[in-house]
Amino acid sequence: MTIIAGQTVLLTGASRGIGTFIARALAKEKATIVGVSRSQQGLDKVAAEVKALGGKWIGITHDISQVEELPILVKEINQRVGSIDILINNAGLEIYKKFQDYSTAEMQSVLTVNLMSAMELSRLLLPTMLCQRRGHIVNIASLAGKKGSPYDSIYSASKAGLLMWGDSLRQxxxxxxxKVSTICPGYISGQGMFADTGVPAPRLAGISTPADVANAVIQAIKHNQAEAIVNQDPITAGMTKLLMALWQIFPKFGDTVYQWMEVAKLNQLRIENQMQIALRTSDRKLMVTAKLDTEIKKA
Ligand SMILES: NC(=O)c1ccc[n+]([C@@H]2O[C@H](COP(=O)([O-])OP(=O)(O)OC[C@H]3O[C@@H](n4cnc5c(N)ncnc54)[C@H](OP(=O)(O)O)[C@@H]3O)[C@@H](O)[C@H]2O)c1
Structure with a gap:
């Protein structure tokens, strides 16, 4: 069993949602956590919680979608804390749309944050891990990477990519x-990108907590698990595993179950909600500018 105490962990997406729960779980294990995200405010809040739990914390603001700048981030980390023992690729982005409505920039941002940056960070950290003959890469994927999610196709593609890249790398x-582990959470309540949509989970889909995901991460590191499905409880997770395996052989059977669960209908609702949230928050300015640009062009 791997002992996490004293290990230095790089955690992306540490400022909110599931990342904050992973940070707290690592703090309880007495790890040194290097938390990365764009929001300084979010990182400062987590810093206080981690320190209160007795963990060591270094927060670094960095936009990981700028893949060509990741070597600068790694250099800064090496200067401040030395080498990284455990990398947790947790940062994520989800944009619900009809496939034909995605802009090229939206497709690129989802694929870059969810997949490309995870691969690049791993590529940059791996040589030192190999020299030391120890290290662990944990990828936070999703059940959406096991069965495609309608109106969320780019996110599904990114998570399927993360799953298969991790599967190859582990071998x-x-x-x-x-070591390499992949965590596949289902719907997560309370906090995180699914809860933020304000739309309920499909009927009979399991619901887990962010703390369940954090616990799965700790167990995967301690016991070197290849893959963990997080879905409500061990029985629901076991059933999910069986169904996902069956849908690999009979994909249309999976489509029928998803139709019955109204996955597509709920994701369509999420498109509307995400638009409204975008209008209410910082994206408002961007959308107004884009609208003005269009009106100016028309005039
Ligand atoms: N919530 C769920 O139901 C669910 C289910 C399955 C899988 N997952 C996966 O779990 C992981 C965490 O999701 P979550 O629900 O906690 O999402 P979340 O609440 O939206 O948080 C996303 C995190 O990623 C960071 N991030 C996003 N873009 C970034 C960028 N360009 N550079 C640096 N950091 C960036 C955000 O920080 P800043 O905005 O401060 O940069 C934030 O800390 C994701 O990989 C997600 O796909 C979630």
Whole structure:
């Protein structure tokens, strides 16, 4: 069993949602946490909680969608804390749309934050892990990477990519001392990107808590698990595993179950809600500017 105490962990997406629960769980294990996200305010809040739990914390604001700037982030981390023992690729972005309505920039941002930056950070940290013959890469994927989610196709593609890249890497790194785990949460209540949509989960889909995901991360590191499905309780998670395996053989059977669960209908509602949230928050300015641009062009 791996002991987390004293290990240095790089956690992306540490400012809110599931990331804050992972940070707290790592603090309880007495790890040193390097939390990365764009929001200084969010990181400062988590810093206070981690320190209160007796954990060590370094917060670094960085936009990981700028993949070519990730070497600068890694250099700063190495200067401030030395090498990273555990990388948790948790930062994520989800945009609900009809496939044909995505802009190129939206597709690129989801694929970059969810997949490309995770691969690039791992690529940059791996040589040191291999030299030390120890390390662990944990990828936070999703059940959406196991069965495609309608009106959320780019997110599903990014998570399926994360799953298969992690699956390949784990085999490549066998006997090197560097481990790879993938966590696949289902719907998460309370906090996080699903809860933020304000639309309920489909009927009979399991619901878990962010703390369940954090616990799965800790267990995956301690016991070197290849993959963990987080969905409500061990029985629901076991049933989910069986269904996902069956849908690999019979995808249209999976489509029928998703239709019955009204997955598409609920995701369509999320498109509307996400638009409204975007209008209420910082994206408002962008949308107004875009509208003005269009009106100016028309005039
Ligand atoms: N919530 C769910 O139901 C659910 C289910 C399955 C899987 N997951 C996965 O779990 C992970 C965490 O999700 P969540 O629900 O906690 O989402 P969330 O509440 O939206 O938080 C996303 C985190 O990612 C960070 N982030 C986003 N874009 C970034 C960028 N360009 N650079 C740096 N950091 C960035 C955000 O920080 P800043 O905005 O401050 O940059 C934030 O800390 C994601 O990978 C998600 O796909 C979530």
């Amino acid at each position: 490549e790194l066998v006997d090197t001392g560097v």
